[in-house]
Amino acid sequence: MTAATRLFPTPSAVAADTPATRDRAIDVIRIGALLGVVVGHTVMATSTLRDDVFVWGNLLTASPVLQAMTWIFQIMPLFFFAGVAACVESWRPGAxxxxxxxxxxxxxxxxxxxxxxxxxxxxxxxxxxxxxxxxxxxxxxxxxxxxxxxxxxxxxxxxxMLARITTAVHAATAVAGVYLFVAFVDTVRLNADGLAALGYLNTVVWLVPGVFGVAYRRGLLSGRAAALIGTAMLAVNLALLWLGPYELSLVGIESQQVKNMTPPSLLLAGHAIMMCAFAIAAAPAIARWARRPRVWWLTAIGNSGAMTLYLWHMPALLAMHVAFAYLGLPRFDPAAPDFVVLSVAQAAIMAVLVATAFVVLRPLENDPLPLWDxxxxxxxxxxxxxxxxxxxxxxxxxxxxxxxxxxxxxxxxxxxxxxxxxxxxxxxxx
The missing domain is CATH 1.20.120 (Four Helix Bundle (Hemerythrin (Met), subunit A))
Structure with a gap:
């Protein structure tokens, strides 16, 4: 018996416990989104220590190429999409x-x-x-x-409220309503002095993946239509970037004058539409891939500690960066001769730390908590x-x-x- 099977159910046990009706694509998308966050933070985070000042940085500030890659790797909308798709049918009107x-x-x-x-x-x-x-x-x-x-x-x-969406027209109306609302808020806050705080009304952007989650769960959008919507939205997003005040990175960085994440912008709303549409188009292929026993085993185990992965990778990342800074090995300047070596070393250390945290702390997520559960x-x-x-x-x-x-x-x-x-x-x- 391997160490993995002593700690977790075997692939055959996981397969036996999985209902035939389980939507495996949703589980893959959910854990894939969270793992993308962990990997992204590990790769992008930089730090150094200068005169007893800890400088926490981001590679995105120095690289337009990496900023462009956030259009692929800003995948948090997919977690909202998968979360609503997984739970919407558990709601019953009148409950x-x-x-x-x-x-x-x-x-x-x-x-x-x-x-x-x-x-x-x-x-x-x-x-x-x-x-x-x-x-x-x-x-x-x-x-x-x-x-x-x-x-x-x-x-x-x-x-x-989202559960009331039962037709494609309902879904399209809801997405268009949110998108137009965000467009109005952005027009006001970016062109009027003293109204920047209105941008936080754009938190409604996160309803967009929820609408797509309902549409996916209820089969309101075909794969072909979803691919067309995603492609069209990509074109719209590129036009906004070219013509509007929006900046390239979809992850917030200090150098941005107009941030896309905090508060959410119209560009992020369009990105959420694009990502969710492409996810629906790709869902059948993802589901077929997830039927491989080893893939499904890793997916099921990962989802059993998804919040553990998400939360505890940050203390591990901070501890590692502080330790490297105090050892005189800061990973901060991409032009430094040891940057690649430090990057590989930190990635390996993070893999060990995150895996250990997952194994040790996963029960905190799964075991009932007295006075709370x-x-x-x-x-x-x-x-x-x-x-x-x-x-x-x-x-x-x-x-x-x-x-x-x-x-x-x-x-x-x-x-x-x-x-x-x-x-x-x-x-x-x-």
């Missing part, structure tokens, strides 16, 4: 909205409590030993990844609505916290998030 959303949030937030506890202890210790300008960047980046969780909770909260709201009504609203508050606070990390106003945002989660759970009967 308890708060109870349904709490069940989804129970699994999502379960590993987050341990993640925040880890950072609370770690940052307390680091504050005592690190210079201020080494500590502050680490605290700022610590919970940056939680933006996805906050946005995803808000999209899940909208699933009962088990809540339910069986019937619609004021209590259900209040639980759902509190979970939305938690999502907004989670999303807002990433602007500061675990410092300054970010601490207040995290406090609001935790208070809203605790209140929602207390309202839910065991």
């Amino acid at each position: 308890s909205w708060g109870g349904w959303l709490l069940r989804r949030c129970t699994r999502l937030y379960r590993p987050v409590f341990a993640y925040l506890a880890f950072w609370a202890v770690t940052l307390t210790a680091l504050r005592l030993v690190l210079p201020e300008h080494v500590y502050e960047p680490i605290a700022g980046v610590s919970i940056q990844l939680l933006w996805f969780l906050g946005a995803y909770v808000l999209v899940l909260a909208a699933v009962p 088990g809540g339910t709201v069986a019937h619609p009504g004021p209590r259900s609505a209040t639980v759902g609203a509190l979970l939305c508050v938690a999502g907004v606070a989670t999303l807002a916290s990433v602007g500061w990390g675990l410092k300054e106003q970010g601490l207040w945002c995290v406090a609001v998030m935790l208070a809203a989660l605790v209140a929602a759970r207390r309202l839910a009967a065991a």
Whole structure:
């Protein structure tokens, strides 16, 4: 028996436990999107230490070629697409909205409590030993990844509304409505002084993958039509880049005057449409590939710890970069003679660290958490609505916290998030 089969079910056991009706393409897309984030962060992150100042950088700032590649590797819309496609049919009209959303949030937030506890202890210790300008960047980046969780909770909260989409016309109208709304907001915020904050209304962009998820699940869009939509949207996105104020990178970098991610831009909305359309077109081929026993085994195991992979790769990445910086081996300048060697070494170290974290910490995601798991709201009504609203508050606070990390106003945002989660759970009967 190999080490892998001692830790995880065998490929034959996974295959036996997989229903014939399982949509394997969705599982591949979901774990592929998260692995893409881990690999992207590992490859793109740079850092150096200058006069007790830790400089956290990104290769994208120096390379238009890499910025162009974000049009392929900015795949977070696919996670929203896959998430809604996987859960939309579990919603039943007339059910308890708060109870349904709490069940989804129970699994999502379960590993987050341990993640925040880890950072609370770690940052307390680091504050005592690190210079201020080494500590502050680490605290700022610590919970940056939680933006996805906050946005995803808000999209899940909208699933009962998205579930009303039953025709291709409904889906097209919903996508067009969101796209035109974002276009209007961008026109105002980019051309009027003092209205930049309106851009955060564009968070509705993340509903676009949700609409496509519903359309995919209900067979409202053929593969051929999806390919045509994706191609047309690519042309529109290129025109926006050429004619408009938008910048090339679809991942936020410091040098951008108009960021595409924070807040979301019209270019990102078009990118979400394009990526989801191409995913629908490719889904049959992906599903056939996922029927290979080893591919499906890796997919199923990966999805069983998807949040573990997503959350815990960031502490590993930060620890590695800080260690290399203090050892006098900064990976910062692509022109440096040792850059390639350092890149290969860091990629290998990250593979070991992430794999270890996955094996050790995956139970935090899968094992019930006392005082958190088990809540339910069986019937619609004021209590259900209040639980759902509190979970939305938690999502907004989670999303807002990433602007500061675990410092300054970010601490207040995290406090609001935790208070809203605790209140929602207390309202839910065991």
